[in-house]
Amino acid sequence: MRKILFTLSFAASLVYGQIQEVPQPSQEELELRAWYHKSFAKENVYGVATEDAYAYAKEKGLKINPVVVGVIDSGIQGDHEDLAGNMWVNVNEIPNNGIDDDNNGYIDDVHGWNFIGGADGRNVNQDNLELTRLVREGNALFASKDNFTNETNQKKFPEKYATYLKAKAELDENYTQAKMAYEGISIQAEQAGLGYSKFGEEYGMDKEISVKGIKSFKPKSDEAKFIAGRFESTINTYEAPEVFGKTPREILEEFNKGVNEAISYYESQVKYHYNLDFDPRDIVGDDYENLDERIYGNNDIQGPDALHGTHVAGIIGAVRNNNIGMDGIATNAKLMSIRAVPDGDERDKDIANAIRYAVDNGAKIINMSFGKAYSPHPEKVWEAMRYASDNNVLLVHAAGNDNQNIDEIINYPINYYSDGKVVAPTWITVGASTRYNDDIRASFSNFGKKQVDIFAPGLEIYSTVPQNDYKFLQGTSMAAPVVSGVAALVWGYFPELTAQELREVLIKSGNLSNDLLALSTNGVIVDAKKALQIAEMLLADKK
Template sequence: MKRITFITKSIFILAILFFIPVLLMAQKANWQNLDLHKDGVFGISAEKAYDELLKGKTGVKVKVAVLDSGVDIDHEDLSAVIWKNPSEEKNGKDDDGNGYVDDVYGWNFLGSSIGNVNYDNLELTRLVRCYDEKFGGRDSAEIKISEQKDYEIYKDLKNKLTDKKLDTFKELVSIGAVKNTLDSLVEIIGKDNPRSKDFKRLKLNDFSQEYLVSFLIHELKKEPYSSLYYNMFGETMRYYKEQLQYHLNEQFNSRDTVGDNYKNVEERIYGNSDVVGPDALHGTHVAGIIAATRNNKKGINGVADNVEIISVRCVPNGDERDKDVANSIRYAVDKGAKIINMSFGKSYSTNKKAVDEAVKYAMSKDVLLVHAAGNDNKNLEQEANFPNRLYESGGSAVAWLEVGASSWKADSTLKAPFSNYGKTKVDVFAPGAAINSTVPGSKYQVQSGTSMAAPVVSGAAAILRSYYPNLTAVQVKEVIMKSAIPFNGEVVVDNGEKIRFSDLSVSGGIVNIYEALKLASTY
């Protein structure tokens, strides 16, 4: 019975990962830019805004920093919008005197002269490793009274890490079980690349096989078995293996590649000029949503049309480090970014003060920070998520937008099933389910996440700062919030539970650049 439970759960995971994005993609391309009433999908009405409100108008260039995994600066749909440092040449010298040699297109805080970081731990793993140095191998009887509080924290974190490892291993075993089930069915069929009709002829033994075959019959109408098989098992099993090998492994530490003094959060000058890095898929996708060249008959249309993308690499495959995030924010601000997109987050923070100080610096320079709320379907009123706008010392960043992800339909599915939410912690929602955008190698791919919703908002903010350049960062946030389109119905949150969409965020609505531009004209 246990094995069937695992198999059924794994098929559900596969369906969420692959079936839903394909189904949504069957709707209209660039749906995030479309209009609910005109096009039938709950986009942000960008195309309507260009056609009706911005036609014949000229905006100013706006620099948007993408703090992420890296950006493919040579992509066919991005190369024209990549920022180039006018004061720096690729010559091995620090021409502009800022300490960063050859920062022509931005900077990489995840590398050095010896290479680049790809994988890293979760912050939870790093915390356990840190506490292990103090408490590892010690019996509880040896713990002093003055150490007791830290020891209890250590035990709690250690237990959470152990649970995560166990859950991840179970998921890997579950996916493997589904793979074995499918392999046995294909062996019965006797073909290397079976089709839907071949699975329809099978005599099935149990519910899990029926569910799997039903899923396959539907998906094989859209893509061949070979690619579906790879997506289902190659990518998914790799994800869980990476979790165990890198993210949750206390013995793995990639920081030697950077060569900085990680404990010195005041250290600013480290890294290298490689803004692409070893895996720029996520950052390239984010950049494309914001600013892929519009109407060039290639790929997609980004939200904004007058943008220069500054690539700042600080997000590995794993949790970003606070020191890198803080330095990335400062770098972006100093290079003139008026909007900073941060499509990353984590459950723990070890140097929040350093990030807070960088955020305060951004606030002092009239920069808008746009942050993804996270993909755990959690209520952020009850769950921690970092970075956030709340300062450790009190107060908060006034020009910070926390973004949840929405789907395309104005019904109970409007909240994307993975999106975090929070009545006071999330500001607004934006399209984030099955968004087609740029990926390395001048290719395009559908991705889902609040990571996709945040750049939709960054793009909208860039339009406002382009066509109404006198607006402050705080005013841009205010305009976006006030002009969000409300949805008064209930949406599914978890296990079938429904709550009003208006209770998921401060604004209770979906970003709409058409209405935002109309409101901005009154300021």
């Protein structure tokens, strides 16, 4: 999975720029935390007008109904202080009795299911990218020790062989780059860390850094001089809160944390994502080649790393108005956790089964904040997508964070068959927007006049993370649940809508941005209040 989020501090950005932690200015923090709830009509900020939507519903005397939202992701901390009250509960299942009480095939699935865990309780954390899995399979067919068999297979499977050659070249290049970065970052980090330490020794490790202090500082060493110059360059910039008001010791601690995250990032690529010798699927214990197999996994909906999924869940439906943490968009959302996305690429079989599980167990909206460049079995995912659409379920998918035109470069799963026909008319693909009207598309967000349907806030998004904590993250992974949350809110007030009508309402009611017209089918950013108004009018016209 090309997770669509970024985390790392200003300090570590001196040596590592792939992942970035969003600055959190102390004076503006509360406002920043809730910016995506703002109203474009009132405040000229492309938020989703959450509070205005609830005010409108109250004024109209509308009653809200619960809507189950399936979150296919890395897992959710279901007992999080700001999520527990809104987790979906399978009332027909008795918790932890080891019995499939509701006879749906899944034992003790009280809050959802985990398709990347084993019956023995173990869980997949890291996995390969699909690219690596394709090359591993191709090596067996086309690069074995038997040259005759290799040549026979090359002639027998020409398209597969062409894909293999492309994938192998890409894998070799990516692995080499990741290995160089992994080995080089420690050296760079050591040099930068020495600079911070020298600066702290000379400036005062526990002395608060101020503009006056930096301008009057007389460094004795080249290392301290470099860091002081770097700090001075942030005056009157968005990076200033990352420096001023903190001590050198605090900045050094943040730097070390960021470096560890950077090392972990590249380590995952080298050891897991691009490693042909690594394959954790035996943990799951399924018959992997049997794409029709449905019953496998376990009921651990959190898994070993639920940061991504927990953040997504909070955006959709963290408990509102409880004076804890933050407010989700949909007060009526019931969050169903379906764990199918590892640190690596999700597998087509698991995604297809996750979609079907969500549909069969009552989800009306399915959020999918994941994507990948290769898909060996897209037809299985398409079948599940069509199944969801036929059962009146809205499918919300993140566009991806490669700053690419996905009309040209595919980000699976996609909503088009090979012949160009639409798979699921209830599918909606979401790009990420910002709070800056003159720079409205998030720089990382994918786009596409055909593939991207709508945009939603995806930069500087504050939400729940494991251990009852909260954090700013950014990505189309955050934008998709904004749309899922708005969809749940609207559907809660107007359950008479079909999923296809709801999709149309979300798009027709969005706030137009001319800058997004060439980057998506509609050029709009989702708006909850306007969606309620359009839904109300649509249903009135049907009567």
